[in-house]
């Protein structure tokens with residue numbers, strides 16, 4: 001490893017702070033939703049910084065921005081790194097911006113040290129990662145990866161009926177480069193963890209090995225409304241009591257599938273609630289996650305088997321509708337190992353970790369060797385204006401990215417697909 005090459009810590013931190021001024025909120029967060037005037041300002045600033053580094057800019061039909069630094073052998077597929085600049089309405093300063101600006105700092109450092117890698121390097125800024133204004137999330141990287149149709153994406157409407165395509169044109173980011181995948185030697189996304197594990201275990205770097213499998217369900221429980229006074233306990237068909245049993249069941253399934261299982265009932269609604277009526281209809285949602293597909297299947301089995309018992313015991317009808325299924329994602333072993341080696345060489349503590357949230361990297365993993373670097377965030381909080389990180393953690397994440405990029409760009413033929 002080229003230990004003499006070091007990032008400029010203040011430059012990184014200043015750029016993060018300068019970017020965070022665009023859409024800054026009173027509570028210290030950022031509201032910079034996709035394809036708003038503020039999003040345009042953040043893109044313009046990013047591009048102006050890239051141009052100062054003599055990078056060549058291309059913008060594709062989804063408004064994804066690529067900033068390229070040539071290598072010694074430009075026939076090689078580029079090593080790519082980046083994330084997103086859009087935020088949630090109650091977003092923070094680092095979710096997304098960190099990944100883009102770490103990649104920029106890596107390139108600034110290489111320029112400063114006049115160091116040319118074998119393969120070219122590209123920074124990428126993906127459009128509409130958050131999906132809060134234009135659902136679903138991660139559309140820029142999904143279209144690029146061939147997982148979402150371009151024309152469908154351009155027709156996604158926000159709540160006022162304005163389309164994603166017309167907003168792209170309005171802010172002048174409807175680029176001419178075809179939005180479709182091309183050879184990428186390797187992709188690394190730096191991101192805040194958005195969870196508390198690294199902080200709790202006092203680790204500097206999260207080496208993300210993949211993303212969880214998920215199943216989402218909607219449950220309808222039908223019992224019978226009846227008077228709370230005259231109806232004896234023995235003959236009741238109480239939909240809420242059955243729901244309560246399901247909530248406890250879901251929680252115990254989560255606990256029984258450790259390590260890794262997550263099980264949540266996020267919504268529970270009683271139809272026509274009244275204090276002296278036994279609830280007759282309830283609706284609840286279940287979110288199951290596990291890093292291992294087989295374990296998630298077993299969680300599903302447990303759920304269905306036990307719901308049958310609750311149905312019988314509580315004399316209600318329970319309808320289970322699965323509304324989403326995502327398979328687990330394993331990132332590229334060569335890139336994971338590179339990140340691990342670099343992290344060790346820099347004497348940082350690290351931990352392998354599975355991403356609980358979706359990221360652009362998960363889409364890119366379907367077309368190119370991919371991995372992620374997580375940086376701890378304070379109290380694990382994100383999608384919140386108080387989201388925060390320590391400067392030292394941002395610095396460590398960027399050092400790991402820089403040296404991983406150098407390794408990968410100089411040895412891209414050694415990246416093995418898995």
Ligand SMILES: [Zn+2]
Pocket residue numbers: 084095096129191
């Ligand atoms: Zn993000």
